Amino acid sequence: xxxxxxxxxxxxxxxxxxxxxxxxxxxxxxxxxxxxxxxxxxxxxxxxxxxxxxxxxxxxxxxxxxxxxxxxxxxxxxxxxxxxxxxxxxxxxxxxxxxxxxxxxxxxxxxxxxx
Amino acid sequence: xxxxxxxxxxxxxxxxxxxxxxxxxxxxxxxxxxxxxxxxxxxxxxxxxxxxxxxxxxxxxxxxxxxxxxxxxxxxxxxxxxxxxxxxxxxxxxxxxxxxxxxxxxxxxxxxxxxx
Numbered sequence: 001x002x003x004x005x006x007x008x009x010x011x012x013x014x015x016x017x018x019x020x021x022x023x024x025x026x027x028x029x030x031x032x033x034x035x036x037x038x039x040x041x042x043x044x045x046x047x048x049x050x051x052x053x054x055x056x057x058x059x060x061x062x063x064x065x066x067x068x069x070x071x072x073x074x075x076x077x078x079x080x081x082x083x084x085x086x087x088x089x090x091x092x093x094x095x096x097x098x099x100x101x102x103x104x105x106x107x108x109x110x111x112x113x114x115x
Numbered sequence: 116x117x118x119x120x121x122x123x124x125x126x127x128x129x130x131x132x133x134x135x136x137x138x139x140x141x142x143x144x145x146x147x148x149x150x151x152x153x154x155x156x157x158x159x160x161x162x163x164x165x166x167x168x169x170x171x172x173x174x175x176x177x178x179x180x181x182x183x184x185x186x187x188x189x190x191x192x193x194x195x196x197x198x199x200x201x202x203x204x205x206x207x208x209x210x211x212x213x214x215x216x217x218x219x220x221x222x223x224x225x226x227x228x229x230x231x
Contacts, residue, residue, distance in 0.1 A: 031217065033217075033219065035219075035221075040223060041223060042121075042206055042221040042222050042223040042224045043160075043206060043208075043221040043224075044221065045218060045219050045220065045221075048217045048218060048219070050217050056217060056218070058218055058219075059116075059218075059220060088158070090160065092160070097216050097217055103162040104160075104162060106159060106160035108158070108159065109158050
């Protein structure tokens with residue numbers, strides 16, 4: 001089954017404790033992206049990757065890191081989480097980016113709470 | 116920086132009626148794509164419709180259509196024959212050619228409730 005998986009789905013942590021949210025897709029997609037969703041703000045893009053070893057900042061990259069060492073995985077790293085990073089996070093992938101007539105597949109979301 | 120604005124936080128409509136959701140955007144780019152995404156209570160994001168800026172013809176997908184006014188930078192979504200399953204949050208989004216269509220900017224979202 002074609003899908004984007006995220007782990008963990010729920011996480012409660014404390015300020016300053018490094019964490020990684022994994023994202024994996026099994027569709028051989030070149031494009032992957034991370035978003036956060038907050039009430040009243042919609043979704044905001046954190047980072048995106050057009051292909052392996054190519055990553056770019058979205059609208060809210062501060063406090064986050066990503067890497068794209070292989071096509072299927074695109075982990076989101078919070079080196080020193082803070083309470084303002086409490087949010088719902090989505091990973092997504094697409095065959096060739098957003099201009100091609102392909103839908104963007106979203107993962108199920110990761111609910112992160114930073115105390 | 117590109118911005119996308121959805122000025123209607125909530126909308127409601129009776130089943131089988133038509134509803135229009137508004138979206139405006141601001142950009143200096145000439146090449147871009149616009150999207151409407153649906154997020155039902157399950158939280159899954161679903162692409163509803165997309166519009167290429169270079170196309171004058173408005174996109175349609177079954178009961179969903181858009182009114183794309185490039186000069187006014189307006190991109191509204193019309194849902195005809197509304198169904199209970201259309202109840203969801205709807206997001207307008209913009210991808211600009213300046214970033215090779217990699218960067219995606221969303222609006223704040225509109226919660227649509229379809230009443231029986």
